[in-house]
Amino acid sequence: MSNQQNPVDSTSTQASPADAPSVGSATANSSTVDHFVQQKYKHGFVTDIESETVPPGLDEDIVRWISARKEEPQWLLDWRLEAFQRWLKMSPPDWAHLKIDPVDFQAISYFSAPKSDEDRPKSLDEVDPKLLETYEKLGVPLHERAKLAGVVAVDVVFDSVSVGTTFRKELKKAGVIFCSFSEAVHDYPDLVKKYLGTVVPSRDNFFAALNSAVFSDGSFVFIPKGVRCPMELSTYFRINAAETGQFERTLIIAEEDAHVSYLEGCTAPMRDENQLHAAVVELVVMDDASIKYSTVQNWYPGDENGVGGIYNFVTKRGDCRGDRSRISWTQVETGSAITWKYPSCILRGDSSVGEFYSVALTNNYQQADTGTKMIHIGPNTRSKIISKGISAGRGQNAYRGLVRIAKGAENARNYTQCDSMLIGKNCGAHTFPYIEVSNPTAKLEHEATTSRIGEDQLFYCLQRGMSEEDAVSLIVDGFCKQVFRELPMEFAVEAKALLEVSLEGAVG
Amino acid sequence: MMLEIKNLHATVGGKAILKGLDLTIEAGEIHAIMGPNGAGKSTLGNVISGREGYEVTQGEVLFNGNNLLELEPEERACEGIFLAFQYPVEIPGVNNTYFLRAALNAQRKYRGEPELDSMQFLKLVREKLEILHISDDLLRRSVNEGFSGGEKKRNEIFQMAVLEPSLAILDETDSGLDIDALRLVARGVNRLRSEDRAMIVITHYQRLLDHIVPDRVHVLADGKIVASGDADLALKLEEQGYAWLDRGGIQSLDIDLKA
Numbered sequence: 001m002s003n004q005q006n007p008v009d010s011t012s013t014q015a016s017p018a019d020a021p022s023v024g025s026a027t028a029n030s031s032t033v034d035h036f037v038q039q040k041y042k043h044g045f046v047t048d049i050e051s052e053t054v055p056p057g058l059d060e061d062i063v064r065w066i067s068a069r070k071e072e073p074q075w076l077l078d079w080r081l082e083a084f085q086r087w088l089k090m091s092p093p094d095w096a097h098l099k100i101d102p103v104d105f106q107a108i109s110y111f112s113a114p115k116s117d118e119d120r121p122k123s124l125d126e127v128d129p130k131l132l133e134t135y136e137k138l139g140v141p142l143h144e145r146a147k148l149a150g151v152v153a154v155d156v157v158f159d160s161v162s163v164g165t166t167f168r169k170e171l172k173k174a175g176v177i178f179c180s181f182s183e184a185v186h187d188y189p190d191l192v193k194k195y196l197g198t199v200v201p202s203r204d205n206f207f208a209a210l211n212s213a214v215f216s217d218g219s220f221v222f223i224p225k226g227v228r229c230p231m232e233l234s235t236y237f238r239i240n241a242a243e244t245g246q247f248e249r250t251l252i253i254a255e256e257d258a259h260v261s262y263l264e265g266c267t268a269p270m271r272d273e274n275q276l277h278a279a280v281v282e283l284v285v286m287d288d289a290s291i292k293y294s295t296v297q298n299w300y301p302g303d304e305n306g307v308g309g310i311y312n313f314v315t316k317r318g319d320c321r322g323d324r325s326r327i328s329w330t331q332v333e334t335g336s337a338i339t340w341k342y343p344s345c346i347l348r349g350d351s352s353v354g355e356f357y358s359v360a361l362t363n364n365y366q367q368a369d370t371g372t373k374m375i376h377i378g379p380n381t382r383s384k385i386i387s388k389g390i391s392a393g394r395g396q397n398a399y400r401g402l403v404r405i406a407k408g409a410e411n412a413r414n415y416t417q418c419d420s421m422l423i424g425k426n427c428g429a430h431t432f433p434y435i436e437v438s439n440p441t442a443k444l445e446h447e448a449t450t451s452r453i454g455e456d457q458l459f460y461c462l463q464r465g466m467s468e469e470d471a472v473s474l475i476v477d478g479f480c481k482q483v484f485r486e487l488p489m490e491f492a493v494e495a496k497a498l499l500e501v502s503l504e505g506a507v508g
Numbered sequence: 509m510m511l512e513i514k515n516l517h518a519t520v521g522g523k524a525i526l527k528g529l530d531l532t533i534e535a536g537e538i539h540a541i542m543g544p545n546g547a548g549k550s551t552l553g554n555v556i557s558g559r560e561g562y563e564v565t566q567g568e569v570l571f572n573g574n575n576l577l578e579l580e581p582e583e584r585a586c587e588g589i590f591l592a593f594q595y596p597v598e599i600p601g602v603n604n605t606y607f608l609r610a611a612l613n614a615q616r617k618y619r620g621e622p623e624l625d626s627m628q629f630l631k632l633v634r635e636k637l638e639i640l641h642i643s644d645d646l647l648r649r650s651v652n653e654g655f656s657g658g659e660k661k662r663n664e665i666f667q668m669a670v671l672e673p674s675l676a677i678l679d680e681t682d683s684g685l686d687i688d689a690l691r692l693v694a695r696g697v698n699r700l701r702s703e704d705r706a707m708i709v710i711t712h713y714q715r716l717l718d719h720i721v722p723d724r725v726h727v728l729a730d731g732k733i734v735a736s737g738d739a740d741l742a743l744k745l746e747e748q749g750y751a752w753l754d755r756g757g758i759q760s761l762d763i764d765l766k767a
Contacts, residue, residue: 455560460597463557464611464667465585465618474610478601478650 056109060084063213066111070182073189083202083212090206096340096369097398097430103311108276110214110247167231174230176260177222181249184220191222195253199282199319199346207278207313207340215249215280223258223289232488234263248279254289256322261292263491277336278313287322287349294487296495298335298502306365306394309337316343317373320352320381328355329372330486332495334502337366342400344373347381347409354383357483359495361502362395362427371401371432376409376442385416388480391427392503398430405442412442420450421479423472423503473500510535510572510706511556511675517566517731518548518555525551527731528567535674536703540717540742541710543728544750549710550594552728553677556708557591558584571675585611586618590673592664594680599651604663605633607651608670615671636669640696658689665696676700677708682716694719714746 054062063084067077092103171178177188184192202212223229254260264281277299283291293316302309312335318327329343345354356372374383389397403414420429429450437444453475461471477484477496484492511533518526525548533539541549554562556569558581569576576584599607613623624632637644642662652660661681668676678697682690697707697720709720717725717739725742727735729750735741 454597456597457599459559459581460593460599461607461611462581463559463585463591463593464607464671465582465615466611467582467614470610470614474602474607475599478599481601 054109054111057106058108058110058214062110066214066216069111070185072185075193076185079197079202080213083209084214086203087206087209087213090209092206093340096400097396097432098338098340098367098369099396100311100338103276105210111216170230175224175227176229176233177220178233179220181215181218181220181251184251188220188222191253192220192251195251195282195284197282199284199317200280200315205315208280208315211247211249211278211280211315215247218249218279219252219262220250221252221260221262223252223254223260225255226257227255228258229260232261232263246277248277250279250281251284252282252291252293253284254286254291254325256286257288258286259290261488262294263488264293264295275309276311276313279315281314281316281343283318283327285318285320285322285325285327285352288324289322290326290328291318292328293318293330293343294491295329295331295333296487296491296498297331297333297339298498300337301335301364301366301502302337304364304393306337309366310335311338312336312341313338314341316341317346318344318354319346320349320354320378322352323349323378324351324353325349326353326355328357328486330357330483331359331370332480332483332487332498333358333360333368333370334498336368339366339368339370341370342373344375345383346375346377347383347412348377349381350378351380351382352378353381355486356383356385356387356401357486358387359390359480359483359499360388360397360399361390361499362392362397363502364393364395366393367396369398369400371399373402374404374414376403376405376412376414379408379410380412381409382413383415385414385418386482387416387418388483389418389420389429390423390476390479390499390503391420391429392423394426396428396430398432400432400434402434402436403444404434404436405439405444407438409439410441412439414442414444416444416446416448417482418446418448419479420448421476422450422452423476469500472503476503509533509570512570513567514570515567516555516564516569518551519563519565520551520561524565525731526555529728529732531726531733533675533706533708535706537723538701538707538709538720540720540722540725541708541728542712542714542725542742542745545712547728548731549712549728550679553591553679553708553710556584556675556677557581557589582614583618585673586615588674590668590671590676592661592668592676592678592681594683596652596655596660596664598653598655600653602651603647604649604651605629605647608633608667611667612670633670636666639699640666640669641692642666642696657684658686658692661685661689661693662696665693665700669696669700672705674704675706675708677710679710680712681709682711682713690716691719714742717742 054065060081063080064077067080168178179187197212200208202209221233252260252262283293285291297312299310299312300308316329320327327345331343333339333341339360343356347354354374358370360368360370362368371387372385374385376383383403385401387399387401389399391397397420399418401416403416405412416433418431418433420431422429431448433446435444453472457475458468458471461474462468466474476499480499484495487495509532511531513529513531516526516529517524529552541552543549551562555564556576558579564577571587571589579587609624609626609629612629616623633647646659646663646666649655652663655663664681681693685693694716709716709722711717721739725737725739726733727741727745
């Protein structure tokens with residue numbers, strides 16, 4: 001266990017470990033950005049609103065273009081522009097335990113509409129056989145494989161339309177709003193305006209500011225007072241927002257005594273060519289309400305030599321505004337070349353509860369710096385952190401977590417358990433726990449272990465007849481059990497299969 | 509002949525432990541291996557089961573006439589070799605039943621038999637539990653996690669009952685057991701005696717052999733079998749202790765002597 005300087009701004013109660021230092025804006029980086037911004041776009045900027053993609057680069061015109069393309073109201077455009085101005089003055093955070101090649105933000109295209117029929121592979125024969133092999137191993141149904149590989153547009157896929165429609169009807173009957181973020185902006189502007197950016201303000205950090213300026217789409221969920229959402233909500237069924245992953249924005253609101261379980265992501269590896277992902281998720285929970293948010297992330301991790309792969313910079317935060325409210329984050333992170341993610345809870349309401357259950361796996365050259373932040377503000381608030389890091393190959397895995405007990409948080413409780421498992425000799429596990437306590441009645445427990453996958457355990461399994469590969473996945477599965485059991489049933493099964501696939505070749 | 513070990517030499521971390529060991533076992537027999545600490549008793553079990561780090565430098569091991577040493581540990585297990593561990597390993601979060609089913613199905617698959625589904629497996633497990641008088645509480649827990657010493661050893665015997673090996677090696681199964689736990693474990697082992705199953709019982713003390721009566725007793729010292737006899741040999745050893753080996757007292761015993 002090691003400690004390093006706390007990157008969190010200790011005067012702000014909404015700060016996140018994701019906070020970039022807010023001073024020193026005149027860095028080389030931002031002046032480069034300034035330079036680009038001041039330059040007029042040379043390559044013949046396409047203003048045609050029908051156009052499906054914009055050329056690489058980011059300036060104010062691009063932000064305006066995106067907003068116009070989505071026919072957004074003026075207030076949202078203003079909000080984006082303000083975020084953009086902030087972003088210009090910020091620089092990418094450098095405190096994480098990650099080695100990242102500098103990202104050229106002017107080399108990225110900031111809007112790309114769903115793939116047209118010409119772009120998409122014509123049949124499964126044109127899809128990378130390695131990807132298909134993985135689907136096979138995960139047991140993804142045939143017609144789903146086509147969808148995941150991008151062979152067919154999601155909104156015309158066999159059963160999903162009808163499934164999606166029936167599903168929506170039932171939700172509507174219960175009073176639940178579940179739609180794409182863009183739809184919500186048009187259909188429920190007051191709700192969006194009321195909550196957007198109130199949990200993760202655009203000034204929060206570099207990537208949150210970027211997302212706020214250029215976000216493409218995402219999910220919007222509203223559960224009205226007293227309603228228990230009749231089913232698990234999943235992006236899987238949100239058929240109208242395909243390929244919006246790059247700068248996704250999600251907002252979930254649970255009113256008094258409302259309850260919802262939300263599943264994000266897909267357990268099969270998504271075909272995704274975007275290198276940089278910077279998503280923002282905001283949760284708002286009122287009195288006696290609860291949100292359970294589960295993620296299984298398996299974006300392209302790069303090849304076995306560390307070439308390619310997704311950079312995943314995500315800001316996820318929930319605000320327990322009401323008394324006795326509850327937020328539970330569960331994540332299984334097996335993909336991406338780089339994962340930078342700290343799903344957090346602000347425990348404002350009296351007796352509110354925050355939970356974080358995480359499995360993060362890094363193999364080959366993958367890097368993860370992930371964890372959580374529990375900010376105890378209200379009295380009798382409780383939080384629980386269970387983090388399981390698995391490193392194999394040359395993977396580097398860091399847990400970074402903050403538990404802060406504010407002055408007014410009488411009788412706050414936290415339990416943190418942070419376990420790391422190493423497979424092989426070239427990987428690394430790192431733990432950076434930050435604890436800040438300003439109330440003497442607080443009780444905090446922290447347990448941390450690091451173990452190499454036991455030669456003894458392996459031999460025990462082999463001696464009973466199991467193959468080495470099966471033995472490793474069995475041991476790893478056991479190691480992750482505390483987290484897996486928080487996942488909805490079918491997700492847990494797939495998460496397990498996913499770990500097996502991700503660990504292939506890790507031993508031997 | 510089920511197991512034939514000829515002139516076996518083995519090293520651990522470069523250090524010679526077995527120095528020309530010979531042993532022959534027929535199906536249906538129980539052989540006890542006794543000897544002082546450091547004689548190489550546990551090494552023998554680890555070499556037969558193929559544990560990493562145990563290097564055979566000379567000699568051969570034939571199992572049902574085939575060269576065992578060229579097989580991977582999991583292949584040896586699937587061929588019917590079972591090691592009851594001196595220190596059974598804990599695997600947190602892995603359910604004991606799940607573990608055992610994974611093991612059994614791996615072995616069945618190897619032998620070309622259909623895998624058992626959870627219902628079929630549960631039925632088998634219930635039968636075995638009844639024979640061994642083990643409470644099914646053990647099944648619900650993680651593999652050996654938080655088990656007492658006695659529970660761990662009983663769990664080994666239970667695994668043996670389910671996997672039905674043709675050769676079982678019991679490595680100091682009596683160590684750390686009180687007399688009641690010892691009786692329970694021995695009773696389990698005796699129930700698993702059969703005409704087509706051989707067992708090697710590695711022990712430091714005679715007391716286990718009061719309960720599991722062996723066909724042959726071998727004394728292992730400094731990497732070799734120095735004496736072999738019937739069950740009475742164990743009693744004589746108990747009376748005199750291993751110290752007589754050093755004093756050359758072996759000649760004073762009325763037993764078969766090995767070269």
